[in-house]
Every structure is written in structure tokens, then in C-alpha cells.
Amino acid sequence: MQHSQRADENPALERAVAHANACNLPLLVLFVVDPAYPEANARHYTFMLEGLKETMAALRRRGAHMALRLGNPPEIAVKVAQKAAVVVTDRGYLRHLVEWRAALADAAPCLVEAVEGDVIVPVESASRKRESAARTIRRKLTSAASDFCHDDQPEPLHQAARGLDSEADVALGDIGQFVAELGCDDSVPAVKDWSGGTKAARKRLAAFVADGLARYGEGRSDIVARNVSHLSPYLHFGQIAPMEVYRAAMAADAPAASKDSFIDEFLVRRELAVNFVYHTPDYDQYSCLPDWAKATLDAHRNDRREATYTRSALENSKTDDPYWNAAMREMRVTGYLHNHLRMYWGKRILAWSRTPQTAYADALYLNNKYLLDGRDANSYANIGWLFGLHDRGWPEREVFGKVRSMTSGGLKRKFDVDAYVAWAQAL
Numbered sequence: 001m002q003h004s005q006r007a008d009e010n011p012a013l014e015r016a017v018a019h020a021n022a023c024n025l026p027l028l029v030l031f032v033v034d035p036a037y038p039e040a041n042a043r044h045y046t047f048m049l050e051g052l053k054e055t056m057a058a059l060r061r062r063g064a065h066m067a068l069r070l071g072n073p074p075e076i077a078v079k080v081a082q083k084a085a086v087v088v089t090d091r092g093y094l095r096h097l098v099e100w101r102a103a104l105a106d107a108a109p110c111l112v113e114a115v116e117g118d119v120i121v122p123v124e125s126a127s128r129k130r131e132s133a134a135r136t137i138r139r140k141l142t143s144a145a146s147d148f149c150h151d152d153q154p155e156p157l158h159q160a161a162r163g164l165d166s167e168a169d170v171a172l173g174d175i176g177q178f179v180a181e182l183g184c185d186d187s188v189p190a191v192k193d194w195s196g197g198t199k200a201a202r203k204r205l206a207a208f209v210a211d212g213l214a215r216y217g218e219g220r221s222d223i224v225a226r227n228v229s230h231l232s233p234y235l236h237f238g239q240i241a242p243m244e245v246y247r248a249a250m251a252a253d254a255p256a257a258s259k260d261s262f263i264d265e266f267l268v269r270r271e272l273a274v275n276f277v278y279h280t281p282d283y284d285q286y287s288c289l290p291d292w293a294k295a296t297l298d299a300h301r302n303d304r305r306e307a308t309y310t311r312s313a314l315e316n317s318k319t320d321d322p323y324w325n326a327a328m329r330e331m332r333v334t335g336y337l338h339n340h341l342r343m344y345w346g347k348r349i350l351a352w353s354r355t356p357q358t359a360y361a362d363a364l365y366l367n368n369k370y371l372l373d374g375r376d377a378n379s380y381a382n383i384g385w386l387f388g389l390h391d392r393g394w395p396e397r398e399v400f401g402k403v404r405s406m407t408s409g410g411l412k413r414k415f416d417v418d419a420y421v422a423w424a425q426a427l
Contacts, residue, residue, distance in 0.1 A: 293388025
């Protein structure tokens with residue numbers, strides 16, 4: 001278990017249960033906490049471990065043994081696999097996650113299967129190439145979604161797990177102490193208003209389906225009312241199944257326009273991001289941007305900026321824009337930012353940076369450092385979008401060239417942005 005960190009509606013887990021029963025063997029579920037995981041800090045580890053603690057308890061009740069280990073994930077997985085009849089792993093798409101699974105498959109002495117369970121439509125089934133925009137993949141995803149979205153009942157384990165524990169297993173008691181002893185970056189603390197785990201995810205999903213979804217079509221961009229699901233951190237850590245969210249939205253008593261709008265964001269945009277990462281080796285580099293975007297940004301790289309700010313000034317909300325400062329404060333304090341504000345936040349970084357390459361690096365750094373859903377396929381696609389990825393050319397203007405721009409005037413015309421600033425300052 002690595003990407004699908006849940007006990008329910010987990011296709012990789014259910015495949016492992018089927019193998020265990022077919023072999024008449026007990027099931028060992030292994031999760032390896034890597035203290036050196038790329039860009040992870042105390043905020044990320046705390047949220048993740050809160051979910052894992054819940055998952056461990058659920059798997060014990062089911063009759064499996066969940067082993068928590070510390071170290072290098074592929075090395076430990078290969079060592080554990082020496083005594084396995086079959087190994088099943090969930091699927092990841094980022095570069096290091098693909099490498100981990102390949103290393104396991106190469107070194108394990110038994111059958112190794114990877115089961116995809118954190119998208120609705122498997123990435124190769126959706127498209128065999130990198131798609132240029134949502135419009136080019138939308139029909140492929142929406143037409144195939146129902147074929148893959150099943151609500152299968154879990155199969156009971158025939159053999160209870162006994163004798164599978166090891167001296168290398170780590171107990172997960174006090175999560176705060178556990179994180180402190182990891183030796184990870186503690187400059188970004190855990191957040192107060194978010195807790196990890198499937199129960200918390202389902203609570204947010206139920207609240208959204210009962211209330212926010214009905215207003216999502218016209219109100220999803222409202223930075224004050226916030227008619228959004230707030231599920232992205234839970235999806236990032238695999239604490240809730242996309243299939244469960246999809247079914248709940250489709251079955252909800254809400255206007256068709258709102259449901260369609262949510263499905264477009266949740267299914268099409270989210271899985272377009274997976275398509276991008278899967279087909280783009282340099283998904284986390286400025287070089288991944290479309291040629292037209294790099295050309296127009298380069299043509300305007302020497303344009304006069306209204307202001308320029310260092311990464312430190314940005315990180316500490318030291319700009320002359322109170323709306324941007326409030327957004328950065330929300331990120332620092334809560335680990336979350338409304339999607340419309342994420343667009344404004346990123347576009348202003350481009351406007352204030354000496355070069356587009358600097359803007360790209362700073363935006364990605366801040367995104368991955370503070371957001372609970374950072375370091376994700378969606379993170380890389382969303383940061384790329386700020387610079388023209390999955391978008392089209394717009395009327396040319398200074399600094400941005402033909403890349404879409406956003407200004408504070410747009411925020412003031414559409415929203416009670418001063419109410420948002422007051423709320424953020426009170427955090």
C-alpha cells in the first residue's frame with residue numbers, strides 16, 4: 001500500500017484478498033513511511049498518518065496484518081516479498097513512484113501485480129497519448145467512466161493473519177511524536193482544521209452532496225461562499241476512492257448543470273492531469289510547457305514588471321497586493337486554497353517574476369510546500385496551466401504574451417474580496 005491509503009473501495013487491496021484466499025494464505029499489508037520522501041514535511045506526514053492509523057485499525061478488524069515500516073519503500077518491499085506467494089501494489093504516476101514499483105517487480109521472486117484504483121478510467125484506457133486540453137479527452141473519459149465505476153462488495157479473508165508481525169514493524173501511537181522523530185522538515189506544521197482519514201473524507205463528501213453540489217454550477221468560483229467539495233487532500237493521499245465520490249455525485253439530488261460541472265472538474269480535469277504526468281517525463285520542469293507558451297513568454301521576458309518579489313517575500317506575504325497576501329496566508333495556515341484563488345495566486349507570481357522560469361519554480365515550490373494536496377499530478381498540471389498548459393492563446397499583453405492573465409480587478413468585480421481578506425487575516 002502506497003498511493004491507495006484506505007481500507008474501503010481499494011481495488012489493489014481487494015485483488016490481494018482474492019489472491020490470499022486462492023492461495024489459502026493470510027494477507028500482509030505493508031506501508032513504508034519514507035522520512036526522505038520528496039518535498040514532504042510535518043504537515044503532509046501528519047495528515048497522512050492520521051489516515052493510516054484509521055486504515056490500520058480497519059484492516060485488523062478485517063483479519064489482515066498491516067505492517068508499518070520506516071525506510072526506503074522499494075528496498076523494504078523487496079525484502080518482505082521474499083516470503084510472499086504474490087505481491088499486489090497500488091499504482092502511482094509520479095517519476096519516483098513508477099521507479100519504486102519497477103524496482104519491486106524486477107527484484108521480487110514472485111508474481112507482482114499493479115492495480116489502478118485512484119482514477120475512474122485507467123490511464124491507458126483513457127488515452128494512449130498526451131492530450132492537449134480537456135476538450136480532447138472529455139468524451140473519452142465521460143463515455144468510459146460508467147464501465148469502470150463498480151461498487152463491489154469486499155470478500156471476507158479466509159485466513160486470519162497470525163505470526164506476520166515483525167520486530168521491524170513500527171507502532172503508530174502518538175502521531176505528533178511519531179512525526180517529530182522522523183527528522184523531517186518541521187517548518188510547516190500540521191493544520192488545525194483538517195484531519196486525515198476516510199471518515200473525515202466521507203463527512204466532507206456528505207456535506208458537499210447535501211448542500212454545496214446544488215450550487216456548484218454557478219457558485220464553484222465564489223471564493224467566499226465556497227461551494228466546493230474540499231476533497232483534494234483526501235484524494236491525494238488515497239483516503240477516499242474516486243469511484244465513491246463519482247457515484248455520490250451522480251446519485252445526488254442536484255441540478256444537472258451543477259452535477260455536470262462537478263464531474264467535469266472531478267473526472268475530466270483531474271484525470272487530464274494524470275494523463276499529462278503519465279505521458280510527460282519532464283512534468284515538473286518549465287520545459288514541459290507547450291511550445292507556443294514558451295515562445296510567447298520568452299518574447300516578453302524583458303517587458304517591464306509592475307513589481308518584482310523574491311521567493312522569500314512571496315512566501316511571507318510581503319507584496320503590495322492584499323488579496324494575494326491573503327491567499328498566501330491561507331495556504332500557510334490551512335494547507336488549502338480555493339481553486340479560483342490558486343489561479344489568481346499563480347498568475348500574479350508570473351507577473352511579478354523577473355523571468356517565467358523563476359515564476360514557474362517559485363510557484364511549484366510554494367504549492368508543494370504548503371498545500372496538503374501538493375506534490376500531485378494535479379499540482380504539476382495546475383502549475384503548468386498558469387503558463388499555458390491545457391489552455392489556448394489569448395490577446396497579447398505585456399509580460400504574459402498570449403498566456404492567459406488575471407488581475408485584481410477581476411476579483412473585485414466578481415467577489416466580496418475584502419470579506420475574504422478579513423477572513424484570511426483572522427486565521
